Amino acid sequence: MPSLVPQEPGRPPRMRRSLGVKDGVAIAASSTAATTSLGIGMGSLAAYAGRQTPALLLLAFLPVFGIALSYARLNRTEPNCGSGYTWVGRSIGPWSGFLTGWVVLIGSVIFMAYTGAVTGSVVLQFLNKLGLHSLLGLRLDPSSTGISTAVGLVALILVTVTAITGVRSATRLQMWLLIFEYAVLVAFCGYALYIGDQPFSLSWLNPFEIGSPQALAQGMVIAVFIYWGWDAAFSVNEETRNASDAARGGLIALVAMLGLFLIGAVAFQRVMSTGELIHNGPQALTFLGSSLAPEPWASLPLAALMCSAFASLQSSVIPTARGALAMARDRTLGPVWQRLHPRYGSPAVGTLVIMAMAALLAVLAVGIPKLNDMILTAVNSIGLTVALYYGLTALACAVRFRGSLRDGAVRAVRDVVVPAASALALFGLGGYLVWDYATMSDHFEASPDNGWFMLLLPALFLLLGLATAAWAKWVRRSPYFRTGRGTDADALTLPMDGDAGEPLPHPVES
Helix, strand or coil, rough: CCCCCCCCCCCCECCCEEEEEHHHHHHHHHCCHHHHHHHHHHHHHHHHHHHHHHHHHHHHHHHHHHHHHHHHHHHHHHHCCCCHHHHHHCCCCCHHHHHHHHHHHHHHHHHHHHHHHHHHHHHHHHHCCCCCCCCCCCCCCCCCHHHHHHHHHHHHHHHHHHHHHCCCHHHHHHHHHHHHHHHHHHHHHHHHHHCCCCCCCCCHCHHCCCCCHHHHHHHHHCCCCHHHHHHHHHHHHHHHHHHHHHHHHHHHHHHHHHHHHHHHHHHHHHHCHHHHHHHHHHHHHHHHHHHHHCCHHHHHHHHHEEEEEEEEHHHHHHHHHHHHHHHCCEEEEEEEECCCCCCCCCHHHHHHHHHHHHHHHHHHHHHCCEEHHHHHHHHHHHHHHHHHHHHHHHHHHHHHHHHHHHHHHHHHHHHHHHHHHHHHHHHHHHHHHHHHHHHHCCCCCCCCCHHHHHHHHHEEEEEHHHHHHHHHHHHCCCCHHHHHHCCCHCCCCCCEECCCCCCCCCCCCC
16 A cells, blocks of 8 residues: 655655665565464365375475566566556456456455454454453354454454555555464464374475375365465555566565475374365364364464464555556546555555454355365456456466567567466466356255356456446546556655655666
8 A cells, every 4th residue: 555755735745765675575475474474274185185285385386486476577667556456457458457457356355354264263263262262142153254354353453554655564564474474384383293193295396196186176276366366566666766676576475385284284294184174174273283282282273373464464565555546547446446544545545444344244244164175266266367467467467578588598588488387377277267167066055066156256257347447448447448558656756865855766677
């Protein structure tokens, strides 16, 4: 979310370029949320990949890393808080570009809705550990979607208030949360690797031992989703001192996530059988802590999970509000998304709208009674949309820099071959799952194992996105749909460098 410096009356607000590489790492790492992903995702992955979960995480990293390189290349040429929305619109077309921005917005809202419930579940687990199992006759069950969602709504309100105060204050908080949670995660996972009684096998790293193509594809979508979030670093381009800082921050966070995920996955499997991983579901990290240490030390992983969940919620608001701001300044979304707070300069109204939509979706999801089922439903829905917009952005990179095919093998591979291969991998994965969902069920049921239900949510998101795009094109008459070009980030007035008295540089590489 933008941190705009209020100016004298009559002048436009200007961006404060105070963020560097470490801030980008903090935002990207918080949004990826390694502790939350491990804590609630290992059970979901184990349900499809079994003991080959580490192999699945390693395999999914390959196309995701190709996408990250595409983001970095595009960002050097055209830094913009709209990122994929801007790049795809210019390189492929405005309709594809709008859908890229749209699925990021909707996917983030879904993520906040289910992460709010996860955060509520973690809080309830804490209360249970303190001996509080009921309140006013109401059972405080961490596995209950309804109770967890109610507590999660309070968490959504808290992180929304902190996000409105600006990116800089948010990244300071996130950095301290990251230090604590990663210290706890590395310590417990390292100890689990040492004392675990489940024998390690090299087959854990062999993706060919996954049971079926359907299980591989479904597990890949979940694994891609687990990596999702590193691109949040590219949403604060206007506030970074140098355009390359966002790219470095995102790439550093992504590689760090690979290491943490592999260590965590192997550590979990050294302590738990596949059945235990699946049974514990979103409470697997709590089970790990209680298996390795007595109280109060056993509660440290739960505390780390709580920090991760709160940081992930907060960091999700930042890129979502920034992307909506980029779309609003092109008139593809309404003006409400670019209304700025008079003191903090953040798009406060848009942030509140995002929180309200996430809260509404979380309440509607209470219809899925088990928290683990709700998580699977949300992850599958988001995974398909993430594969779509990642693939479109990588394809935009290959299209824009196709001239590199004449500039030597290195540039051709970097700018065209790797992005195109990554895009095709994700498109193929998504296409296979769409076909699989469409043919796996013969009736509709609100359940994560019902293919028609799993297709319904992404289909509704895309249809609603197309309707919104049509309104922007023919009613708002957005210039974006004539040119495919988003508003240039440098069109906003930038602050003066306090030391040199000159505008801060915004280098652009051709």
